[in-house]
Amino acid sequence: MDVEGRExxxxxxxxxxRTFLTWLSTSLALSAGGVAxxxxxxxxxVPWMRTALAVVLVVLAAVAAVLAYPRWRNVQRALRHQAPLPGLALAPVFGYxxxxxxxxxxxxxxxxx
Structure with a gap:
């Protein structure tokens, strides 16, 4: 992460x-749901639907985990530069x-x- 800018x-x-950790907790919950x-x-x-649900849950878990750190980094950078916070483009993906x-x-x- 770039450390330039004001603290x-x-x-x-x-x-x-805390938001970063919540994304990771969400990822763990989605993953547990997929495994369950x-x-x-x-x-x-129905076997194919059960498998589809498991796959969707685990994919959502992976997306949440992979994007948690970049989201944290982008928000931290915006805070340091007193810039507008980045939007959460993935909210519809997780909601839907x-x-x-x-x-x-x-x-x-x-x-x-």
């Missing part, structure tokens, strides 16, 4: 760090991705029930 207020730096879905016994849900997983899970529950 930001520690509260902002710590808030940025993959571990569901074959006879309970988790909504799609929830809808597919609902279909699985209804079909299995």
């Amino acid at each position: 930001p207020d520690p509260r902002f730096t710590l808030a940025n760090e 879905m993959a571990a569901v016994p074959r006879g309970i849900f 991705g988790v909504a799609a997983v929830a809808l597919l899970a609902l279909v699985l529950i209804v079909v299995a029930g």
Whole structure:
């Protein structure tokens, strides 16, 4: 990370760090959900849909983990240069991705029930 610029207020730096850790926690939760879905016994849900849900959850987990540090770095750079904070372009990806997983899970529950 470039260390040029003014040292930001520690509260902002710590808030940025908490956000970074939250992205990692989200990644772990998504990954655990994907592994749990993959571990569901074959006879309970439609196999291809169970696999699709597991893959989508794990892919979302990987995206969150991979982009957590660049996001932290870009926000920290903006804080140091007193520039506008970068937008969160991936918010729709995660919002719609988790909504799609929830809808597919609902279909699985209804079909299995």
